[in-house]
Amino acid sequence: MTLASPAPPRPGPLATSFEPVPGRPRHVPPAGPGKGHGPTVIPGYRLSLGITIAWVSLLVLLPLAALAARPWEHGAGWLWHSLTQERALAALRLSFGTAFLAASLCTVAGLLLAWTIARVRPAGWRLLDAIIDLPFALPTAVAGITLATLYGRHGWVGAPLAGAGIKVAYTQAGIMIALVFVGLPFVVRSTLPVLNDLPHELEEAAQTLGARPGQIALRVLLPAILPALVTGFGLAFARGVGEYGSVIFIAGNRPLVSEIAPLLIVIRLQQFDYAGAAAIGLVMLLGAALILVALSLVRALLPAMAGARQPL
């Protein structure tokens, strides 16, 4: 189960999303004939809006509503009991915690990678650019088995690490590796286009104004790409919370230690505890939704996003 459902796209200028900007008389579109929402360049405004709403309802909201309704069948007390079991709490903590850490790691590493591709342009950067997407294409189970083999006690990486006393496979570190593996492309893909579009003149202007390289990076470049980084972090995080296939092979799946929440759901399903499985699912859904909403709020408050709603 992946909770990385993207925010529903907003079609055209919905009545709620269109607020005139004070003190800015330009670009106020004249009301279109018989629309009531202002003009739009997309033909079939009502049709496209209808399809969007139907799509979101049928494929996103309906299943989520079913999920939300399921765990209550034995009553709220039972639901509370089912969720506060030590094993469930540990699994949820592990899933959200490792996803958060892994997404943070992905953000740093992804920014470096995107920067290298966009600005350093090493020989073969096109190949690098293509390779980054591979974790998207690989079945997650294949990735999981590969990582488990590689980092296992006899693996190419695991053996030297084991010699140094570091155990990766079948620990939380192993989960992190799997999550970073699947999460990295999200950060690179959301950051790279923004970096590519960032005009060089910004850096040059900062240079002529006396800024040192560190100041240019922190005060000029980072704020400009921060919204994209936050988006990438959010996507990597959401993917990490719901990631299953690549994790279970390397995690070892010891209850209370390295058992992730999605696995616990599967285990409960196998025990015909459908309500118990749905309960965990519901918590994961709410948690991920909360975090995604919070991130989109953070994004909207970033300095780079101020005035972004206005066309240039």
Add this chain to the structure above:
Amino acid sequence: MQASGVELAGINCLFGQTPAIRDIDLMVPKGEFLALVGPSGAGKTTLLRVIAGLEPGYTGRLSIGTRDVTRVPARERNIGFVFQSYALFGHMSVKENVAFGLRVRPWRRRPARHVIAQRVRELLELVQVAHLANRRPGQLSGGQRQRVALARALAIEPELLLLDEPFGALDPLVRKDIRSWLRGLHDRLGLTSILVTHDQGEAIEVADRIALLRDGALEQVGTPEQLDRHPVNAFVHQFLGESVRFEATVRDGRAIPHLLEASAIPVALPDGPAVISIRPYEIGLRGGEGAGTVLFARRIGAFTRYEIDISGRVIEALAPAIDVPLSPGARCTLDLSRAHVFGVAA
């Protein structure tokens, strides 16, 4: 504000194997407004970037004021640069954009917070956008952005102001306005400024001197009047205004235009091929007999505009409207005595 001159000596700059800037020697005295003009691809912007330190691979010697800055990085050259795209920082307010150059100074040279705020206020008033201090660049019009970019460049009290086609993106009316305002500002602040433009009219209007570039090399440097009166070659003459060009041959101290033998003019050039270049309004027209046939005549304000056919080639001429007009179909002779004649090196 301390304004100092700029001196370029033997500046060369390569783009890969192709020379973008060739052997430029140029001296801009303190307080001058110099316009760097030339057709597109002539290397104007490259030269400006060399002066600013944004084009690292050049040879030669460059000094600003009394300081040799040839090896000094851009951030230590103390230059104000206004980019064609303005390059404002989109995530900062107008105020923060202007303050940027002061805020990034090492703390020993950084003014106190309230001093910066005061200076930003003054600058925004100077460029007449004080009421926009809290806006974002994305919320400004082109003209307003330009003023903010200028204020930001002036905030660091530069010794030299470099402007790269700053009027390029503005509509013609705003352009004219901001141009004369900029010139006024230059004089008031005692700046030394170099303006890059491809518009010779702009250069003539605003600059003390014009430096004309072609293919990375300087063709001529001088006041607009010098360039107009004494162009060193046909290219300079043609670049500075509309002109009509005739191929000619010099024989016995007379330049004889092809197809227009009757319009020969005395010159002090050795025998050989030459080029005659003349402004349309300098051509004298006399009705009666002659090699030209009037195709078209229309009065436009103080002038009458003619199209004249000379053995199949159509040229344009402007004659004062108070002269007796020639009607289409009339024959005429052309008086080219006010033309510039340039020898063509064989």
